[in-house]
Amino acid sequence: MSYPDDLRDQVDEYLQQLRFSEGPGTEGLSEAMLYSLLAGGKRIRPVLALATAAALGDDPASVMPFAAALEMVHSYSLIHDDLPAMDDDDLRRGKPSCHVAFGEDVAILAGDALYAEAFRLILTEQRADPLRLLRASAELAAATGVNGMVGGQYLDVEAAAAEGPEGLREIHSRKTGRLINASVECVCLLHGVGEQDLLNYRTFAAELGVLFQIVDDILDVTGSDEELGKPSGSDERQGKRTYVSEFGLEHAKALADASHAKTRAALAAAAPAGADQLERITDFIAERES
Amino acid sequence: MSYPDDLRDQVDEYLQQLRFSEGPGTEGLSEAMLYSLLAGGKRIRPVLALATAAALGDDPASVMPFAAALEMVHSYSLIHDDLPAMDDDDLRRGKPSCHVAFGEDVAILAGDALYAEAFRLILTEQRADPLRLLRASAELAAATGVNGMVGGQYLDVEAAAAEGPEGLREIHSRKTGRLINASVECVCLLHGVGEQDLLNYRTFAAELGVLFQIVDDILDVTGSDEELGKPSGSDERQGKRTYVSEFGLEHAKALADASHAKTRAALAAAAPAGADQLERITDFIAERES
Numbered sequence: 001m002s003y004p005d006d007l008r009d010q011v012d013e014y015l016q017q018l019r020f021s022e023g024p025g026t027e028g029l030s031e032a033m034l035y036s037l038l039a040g041g042k043r044i045r046p047v048l049a050l051a052t053a054a055a056l057g058d059d060p061a062s063v064m065p066f067a068a069a070l071e072m073v074h075s076y077s078l079i080h081d082d083l084p085a086m087d088d089d090d091l092r093r094g095k096p097s098c099h100v101a102f103g104e105d106v107a108i109l110a111g112d113a114l115y116a117e118a119f120r121l122i123l124t125e126q127r128a129d130p131l132r133l134l135r136a137s138a139e140l141a142a143a144t145g146v147n148g149m150v151g152g153q154y155l156d157v158e159a160a161a162a163e164g165p166e167g168l169r170e171i172h173s174r175k176t177g178r179l180i181n182a183s184v185e186c187v188c189l190l191h192g193v194g195e196q197d198l199l200n201y202r203t204f205a206a207e208l209g210v211l212f213q214i215v216d217d218i219l220d221v222t223g224s225d226e227e228l229g230k231p232s233g234s235d236e237r238q239g240k241r242t243y244v245s246e247f248g249l250e251h252a253k254a255l256a257d258a259s260h261a262k263t264r265a266a267l268a269a270a271a272p273a274g275a276d277q278l279e280r281i282t283d284f285i286a287e288r289e290s
Numbered sequence: 291m292s293y294p295d296d297l298r299d300q301v302d303e304y305l306q307q308l309r310f311s312e313g314p315g316t317e318g319l320s321e322a323m324l325y326s327l328l329a330g331g332k333r334i335r336p337v338l339a340l341a342t343a344a345a346l347g348d349d350p351a352s353v354m355p356f357a358a359a360l361e362m363v364h365s366y367s368l369i370h371d372d373l374p375a376m377d378d379d380d381l382r383r384g385k386p387s388c389h390v391a392f393g394e395d396v397a398i399l400a401g402d403a404l405y406a407e408a409f410r411l412i413l414t415e416q417r418a419d420p421l422r423l424l425r426a427s428a429e430l431a432a433a434t435g436v437n438g439m440v441g442g443q444y445l446d447v448e449a450a451a452a453e454g455p456e457g458l459r460e461i462h463s464r465k466t467g468r469l470i471n472a473s474v475e476c477v478c479l480l481h482g483v484g485e486q487d488l489l490n491y492r493t494f495a496a497e498l499g500v501l502f503q504i505v506d507d508i509l510d511v512t513g514s515d516e517e518l519g520k521p522s523g524s525d526e527r528q529g530k531r532t533y534v535s536e537f538g539l540e541h542a543k544a545l546a547d548a549s550h551a552k553t554r555a556a557l558a559a560a561a562p563a564g565a566d567q568l569e570r571i572t573d574f575i576a577e578r579e580s
Contacts, residue, residue: 025450025460026441033436080402085394104375108398109444112370112405116435119409123428130420137427138413145406146323151316154399160315170315 003284004047004277007060011046012038014064015071020117032102032110033117037075039093042288044212044281045070048183051277052201055270056191063187065125066136069118070183073140076114077149077179079107086157087238115144128190136189140182148178156240168241169210176216177209184208200270204278207266211259212285217242218252223290260286293574294337294567297350301336302328304354305361310407322392322400323407327365329383332578334502334571335360338473341567342491345560346481353477355415356426359408360473363430366404367439367469369397376447377528405434418480426479430472438468446530458531459500466506467499474498490560494568497556501549502575507532508542513580550576 015037021030046067050060082089082097083104090100099107122137142148152175154160161167184205188198220235221244235242243252263282267275305327311320336357340350372379372387373394380390389397412427432438442465444450451457474495478488510525511534525532533542553572557565 020436021441022437023441023460023464024452025445025457026436028448028450029436029441029444080398083398085398105447106444108370108373108375109440109447111402113436113440113444115402115405116431116438116440120428120431120435123424123431130424134413134420134423138410141406141410141413145410146310146316146319146403147312148406150399150403150406151311151313151319154319154396154403155315157395157399158318160318162314167315170313174313 002280003042004051004280007047007050007277008043010050010061010064011043011067011071014068018068018121020113028102029106029109029113032098032106033075033114035101036079036092036098036110037072037114039075039095041093042284043071044285045074045179045183048180048205048208048278048281049187051275051281052184052187053191055275055278056188056193058191062127063190065121066186066190067183069122069126069140070179070186072114072118072121073144073149074179076111076118077144077153079111079114081153083107086153126190129192132190132192136186139186139189143178143182148174148182149176152176152178159241161241165246168243168246171241172213173206173209176213177206180209180212181205197270200266204263204266204270207259207263208282208285211256211263211282214243214252214256214259215285215288217244218249218256219288219290220244221249256286292570293332294341294570297337297340297567298333300340300351300354301333301357301361304358308358308411310403318392319396319399319403322388322396323365323404325391326369326382326388326400327362327404329365329385331383332574333361334575335364335469335473338470338495338498338568338571339477341565341571342474342477343481345565345568346477346483348481352417353480355411356476356480357473359412359416359430360469360476362404362408362411363434363439364469366401366408367434367443369401369404371443373397376443416480419482422480422482426476429476429479433468433472438464438472439466442466442468449531451531455536458533458536461531462503463496463499466503467496470499470502471495487560490556494553494556494560497549497553498572498575501546501553501572504533504542504546504549505575505578507534508539508546509578509580510534511539546576 020033021027049063049067049070053060053063078092079098081087082092083099090097098110126133144150152171155171156175161171184201188201220242243255247255267278267282310323311317339353339357339360343350343353368382369388371377372382373389380387388400416423434440442461445461446465451461471492474491478491510532533545537545557568557572
């Protein structure tokens, strides 16, 4: 089984037709936003959203604005994470980072604008029952605030999390986990699933987020520069806390295998009749090499 | 007539009880957010929102979450504007800027988090008809994106606007005007006013935004450091385009007087029965000395 590239193609096609600047003078800002947004990648978050819609029996295209917004939020977070005052990364997906290509001021604003335009896209283009759309949008805001993505980045750059595995888990569950969760959960909220189904999908998404991060940490050490699109071992050089630094490479690999099995089991519980595309995404995340 | 300090007190009281960090480790991020958010000021945007609710016959307190969110967005924009890569301002409201007090990385994240938490606050706490709440939230997103606040800041720092009065107006209508507009317009949308009323209130808010900016530019030249909470003439030293640089001080003062009259006339058209608090805010904005 392989990654659902058909869903990724749909996402890429949708992202490519997005335009942000309406008035005169901000074409350059829009260009910087699209530079980062269209830099490629597996589009894991929007593809997860589309695959969740399919698992719930909906047309994947019906959640496309929300899916695209998830990728815009992810893209914004990468731009700000790469800034000199943060992780100071000059390369992203094999290309100069946004601030290297456009300057630090424009990069800060491009990130800010991607976040605003993500909410604008959802709130104007996503068709859904209004109350469900409000709940899903609120979840995305929470997932990206102090108790989600931005708070996780704070824990990371400020080394503010507790020592040991608990602290590491806290960093990752916020920094990358919450947005991956939201990619599944928000689609459940848009669909209006019942409480038990919501709980089951949440459990799957939370475990998938853990799996994603363990593999990401392993790849930072084992991947080649070319595969990663950035110098390998950069987490290590920055003294970042990773599953590899915390547990060693071999134990981290064992944790990844265990997490893969747990994620598949959680998915089977959430979608007893099977969910082909979500299964393929899970396997891809476990077995990917970049 | 004087500024409606009772409304400002209500806003301050509400802002002071906000808490952002739920999990462990992000107390420092929350502290940086509150440092900037609680630094004082006239709270013009949220007070405008409350006063608009009153003009429409609603209890001002009924739109408090939305009003507070407007101030959070404003606060986020000041934090990012002050960054070294942007305007590089070390002082804000007489205190060290957020990045001076907490470091550049924390300041970037504090801004990001204030924006996310603003949407979270609106989408979870603001009581309103769901469809109206969606429309108001969408307007806030649009007002703060590429064609609003962030785009205006881009035009400003990149000197990307057209030459002459048209370009100056474009910068300001986006950078400060759209959020001031939104403070009035979003409350109209929450209330569900008819199309003609919406248009009238929009005209008032647009003119009020112009008035605000002309007076702001004049005060940058005529105000004392102490009154402004930052060194006076800083726009001038940074080579920023202002109403004073474009037209000279005397002509700018005449423009302010004309704009004041236009704003009052637009308000009279929007609220024929009178709108005491909106009138007082308008006069305060025209006559303030800091």
